[in-house]
Amino acid sequence: MNYPIKTDSTYVSRIIFNETSEQTVDSDFGLPDYCPDIQKILKCRIEPQIDSRNITADRIEIEGTAVVRIIYVDAIKMSVRCTEQSFPYSITSNLKSAPDNAVIQTDIKVSYLNCRALSPRRLNIHGAFNVGIKVIERCSVRTVNHIKGSDIQQKKTTLPYSRLDSVTNQQFTVTETLEQGQGRAAIQSVIRSDVIITKGETNSVSGKLMYKGELLVKLLYLTDLDHGKTDSMEYSIPFSQVIDLGNITGASKIAVRSNVMSHSISLRSEIGFDDPLPVLNAKISLTAFAFTDNRMTMISDCYSTLYDVKQDTEEISLPALLAVLNENIVEKTNVDLTDNTAVKVIDVWCESGAAVFSRKDNKPCLCGKYNICILAVDSEDNIFYTERSSEFSHIISLPDDCDDITAYLENKCVSAGFRICSDKRIEVRAEMCVTGEIYAKHKEKCVTSLTSDESSPKKNDFGTVVLYFADRSESVWDIARQYCTSAEKIISENELEEDILSSPRILMITA
16 A cells, blocks of 8 residues: 655756866977077966856856966076967767756866977977866655554654755856056066956845956956066956846845956057056856745655564755855964075965865864965065965854755955065965855654555554653653554653654553
């Protein structure tokens, strides 16, 4: 006999695709004619960028460009120079089926890079980077919350969770001419550029989401190609974007994952200006999630007081959004120079590393890594480059009863200041911004169906009244199952207030 069941349903996010694709960069290439010869390579860097990423039916398509940027000392002026080469790449993967409501997320990490000069005008590049690809789908979860039958005893569990009301992704381009400050020398060539998103804010407007962000653009550039003079500049570029998330309300919790998919700085001559102006083109991706706090009741266990039954179960996992993070972290690190002395610093910057959630002294903590990069001049007027790896940890506030936690985190290096302590030591003040979400994962076994064998009824071999000597921490539910009665009846007859007994005692159990 199959018992009739009543179900409830909700929506959560589920990762339906999670793979990593390794992309290699192997090339010999020569310097462009306008670049002077290489005397010494200072820094070689792969900057993988994504030009487009889409899901078409059951197919994932990613197109990108890996920019290899070489900062070096030229053989004539002994000044800082830069050359770059772009290598296109593409990734295609197939899903098991076409998702209805899904977004694609990517995470790029450089594995290694080897760069050497074959001659003053020719370079050999050998490196690789990994593109992590996740497809997140809004999917339905169904649970059984009632089984019809007078003989059926049901143990119900209620879990708090965050219902996923909507998820969407928008990609758009920000184009901005970067005005130079009054009295600043014109940009002749860009050596290094970094673009990150800071200060993301959300507001609900007529059922839609208004996202206001800020692009932080940092440039190191040449102001004089003949003499190799350098300068640096920072720009803050505000932008806004309307995101259609469906019918969001004031009770909705919003999480937005923002990142710069790709960027370029080009020099463009304009009428009325003697020198070319730098123009930023940045492709932005915003992935927005709308949640509502909710609770779901499910049957975690059941039995019949009359017959032997067979139950089918499955584990249900319901995520609860604990926090949307935007944590600023400041770290001071002393960089000791072993092979060089520094009398002048040309530039200091930090390269972001991984950020993870962990526990430190049993407290929730954000831990991460970053690289400190220093371009400087020694006492003999030689340019040198050095970098050091550093770590940070930051205690955050979370509820004490959360054990099974998962996190989506991104670490961005916002700024890097420095102080020359001596010719052998530089103090670097790095500011990181860790953004993302932290979820508690509530898991519970849920009964999905129940079948009884009416041809083999249970026999009562205990009599009409039983005195049961219960130990501390025993479950009334387990005792009731053993004696083919209900937990509610034992609790009522013995004036109990809890299912788990806090002390040993004698229970009266009646048939």
